[in-house]
Amino acid sequence: MSPDAGGVVAVELVVFLIVLVAVAILSSGSAWIARRRSREPIELSSSSPQGERAEAVLTACLLAGRLSAERYRRDMAILAAQEAHRQPPLTPPGP
Secondary structure (H helix, E strand, O other): OOHHHHHHHHHHHHHHHHHHHHHHHHHHHHHHHHHHHHHOOOOOOOOOOOOOOHHHHHHHHHHHOOOOHHHHHHHHHHHHHHHHHHOOOOOOOOO
């Protein structure tokens, strides 16, 4: 190995580490932004035309990118629980 080869390897290692740190910073920054956005409340009444169902509003927000998939699933579960509490499912009469 020539003396210059060691210097080239060191430069390549430094460049690799700089790129690795940049990717890590961008990744954690985008995750932080996503967490902040998921805490913002979705206004179901003001963002929906009158009579539109909350499920449709949540789906539209998900497709528009204003709502994370995790938040969509959580909000849909809350809506389903509220509906089940208001209107319990009908069960057939016993034997």
